Amino acid sequence: MTSVAVVVTRSQTSAGVSAGGSDGGSSLLSLLVLPAAIVTFVAFLVGTGYVAKRAGLFEPIEQAAPDPPDSGVGDGESDRSGAGGSGGSEGPAVGGELFPVWDVVIDDVIGRAAESRRTATEDILITKHVDPDTLAQPMVAYEIESLWDEPVTVRLSEPLAGSGIPDEAIGRLGKGWQVLDGRILYEVELEPEGTARTVVARSDRSPDEIETLLAKPRVTVEQ
Known part of the structure; x- marks a missing residue:
């Protein structure tokens, strides 16, 4: 009876060691995969940013917009063409249309x-x-x-x-x-x-x- 008990105990111990070794392998594999995923994601961001910069997506809006056309009116002049105005120095227009x-x-x-x-x-x-x-x-x-x-x-x-x-x-x-x-x-x-x-x-x-x-x-x- 005593020898049988010893055999059973050793079998259980071996099984426990085997299970523990399997868990340890899985944990080690997870630790190796996580850094690799982070490195891949960072590389993706860097690559995307480089392509966007080359495409000019980060340029200011002011640089992308065309310059406004020259209105031909000096800084010291005001546009006299308003309600009833002809826009010239002769004053209001008096054509067929009403002011x-x-x-x-x-x-x-x-x-x-x-x-x-x-x-x-x-x-x-x-x-x-x-x-x-x-x-x-x-x-x-x-x-x-x-x-x-x-x-x-x-x-x-x-x-x-x-x-x-x-x-x-x-x-x-x-x-x-x-x-x-x-x-x-x-x-x-x-x-x-x-x-x-x-x-x-x-x-x-x-x-x-x-x-x-x-x-x-x-x-x-x-x-």
Whole structure:
């Protein structure tokens, strides 16, 4: 009985030693593989960085952007071409187009108009919008639409409340208005089926003369 017990004990001891040796081998293999993986990863990062640098990916954005074109305006000069400006030394442009600021005024007068009225004469549609009391004098905005299929010159006129009123008293806000023989006159050239807008301050009329301000203007058309 005693000898059998000894044999069993030695067998268990041998098995334990064998198992311990296997575990030790696995641990050693893990220690060798980990540094190799780290070295491989670092080499990958270094290689990627080198390629990116050669490709110019690390250059500043300012270097990659092109230089802005020369505007031709000196440091001591300012751009005079703004709302209603021609950009030159001659001041605001006075062509067929309204000054942008007066286009805003027209929108405002139309939006505040107490009453509007549309009439038609010689294939010309005219809509008048009267804002009688927002400003110091009544404001009348005109929307003119041509139904002609060829260019025409349109002239419209309104009677003044008094005579001898200078242009400045009428408050002309766009090209085309003038005072002549006790009337205010407006002239505009329209393209086929073209449109135009204008506005005038009627300092010769009072705010309660809305019907007079809405009256149909005298219209002539010239081809």
